Amino acid sequence: MKISVIYFSILQKITGKRQETIHLEQPGNAEELFEIIAEQYPEIKKYKPYMRVSVNQEYLPFNTQLNPDDEVVFITPVSGG
Amino acid sequence: MQELKNDTYWILISDQLPDISEASKFVQDPSCGAVNLFTGMTRNHHDGKTVTGLYYDCYEEMALTETKKLLDAISQEYGLTKALLFHKTGEAPVGEISLITALSAPHRKPVLEATEELINQLKEELPIWKKESFERESLWKEEQLLKKKEQQS
Numbered sequence: 001m002k003i004s005v006i007y008f009s010i011l012q013k014i015t016g017k018r019q020e021t022i023h024l025e026q027p028g029n030a031e032e033l034f035e036i037i038a039e040q041y042p043e044i045k046k047y048k049p050y051m052r053v054s055v056n057q058e059y060l061p062f063n064t065q066l067n068p069d070d071e072v073v074f075i076t077p078v079s080g081g
Numbered sequence: 082m083q084e085l086k087n088d089t090y091w092i093l094i095s096d097q098l099p100d101i102s103e104a105s106k107f108v109q110d111p112s113c114g115a116v117n118l119f120t121g122m123t124r125n126h127h128d129g130k131t132v133t134g135l136y137y138d139c140y141e142e143m144a145l146t147e148t149k150k151l152l153d154a155i156s157q158e159y160g161l162t163k164a165l166l167f168h169k170t171g172e173a174p175v176g177e178i179s180l181i182t183a184l185s186a187p188h189r190k191p192v193l194e195a196t197e198e199l200i201n202q203l204k205e206e207l208p209i210w211k212k213e214s215f216e217r218e219s220l221w222k223e224e225q226l227l228k229k230k231e232q233q234s
Contacts, residue, residue, distance in 0.1 A: 009138045009210035010221040047223060054208070057143040073140055073208070079222035080137065080144075080168060080209030081121055081180050081200060 001068035003033060010076055014043045030055060030072060031062040037074075050077050083145040089156070090164055092148045094141050096171040101181055108163040108185040117192035119200065121180035123173045133214045135173040140208035144168065147206050151199060159195035161186050166199070168209060 006019045015037075022036060030053045038045050052075040055064055059075070066072065082095040091107050093099070105118050123135045152164045162185045169179040182199055184192045212221045 006140070008140055008208070009212070010223045012138070013221065046227060050223070050226065054140070054143055057140075057146055059206075073143070075140075075208055076210070076223045077226060078205070078208055079211040080139075080207040081204040 001027070001066075003066055004069065004071045005033070005037065006071065006073050008073065008075075010047065011044060011074060015041050024066070027065065029063050029065050030060070033066060033072060034062070034074060044074070047076050051075060083141045085145060085149060089162075090149070090152055091167075092145055092152070092165070093167045094139060094144050094148075094170060095167070096169065098167045098169055098178060098181060101178070104165050104167065104181045104183040107165055108183040110162050110185055112187055113162050113185040114187055115189040115192045116183060116185045117189075117196045119180070119182045119196050120178045121200075122178045123175045125175045127213060127215075130215050132175065133216060134175060135179065135214070136212040136219075137168070137170050137173060137179065138210045138212070139168070139170045141170065144207050144209055147208065148203070151202050151206060155184075155195050155199050155202070159184075159186065159191040159198075161191065161195060164199075166203070168203075168207070170209075 001024050003022045005022055007015050007017055012018055052059055053062055054073045054075055056071050085092045101120060108116050125132050148166050156164050165183040167181040173179040182196060184195050186192045212219055
């Protein structure tokens, strides 16, 4: 299934991309998606301890099961305001 | 750009913010004796270093829905009449306003307390990221956080 991943801030800097589509061969959760992406961009692993994840624009736990065409954003510590 | 505007709320996430007088005017109401208007702007220093400007990256659609959730919760908790939040995206040079909040209620205490609560919460929840430009480099806040953690360990 296809998952849309959008990168912001430092993750955009590391990946060099704003968005990419990841194809999951079998059903998986956000944690597993992160592992797939981290294989491609190992530098993002060091931000993992401080990271949250949003699925379809909502903060959810990393063990959230993903569905086809979900929009996932790995959210490093925010600094608005 | 993302915007939600109705009788009670005005939320704007944009690279261009209206003047603060518009914010103040929006939250005024005949039933309200108190309006608290807050502005946050880019300062020229951080941790003893000269800051030459900021850049805000933003997951705009989610920032709008998270702001709405915050305003719903805070309006209910403090009995606010109207609430407004503007946040800038993109470049924010020194001295430029990047955040405006305006809250109104019949009496002053709720709007003063609610403003502090709102700002504390938005700094935790809104998917917005700041990059600081110093004289010799530009760093995202997360890069600075990680550097500090590495120095501590």
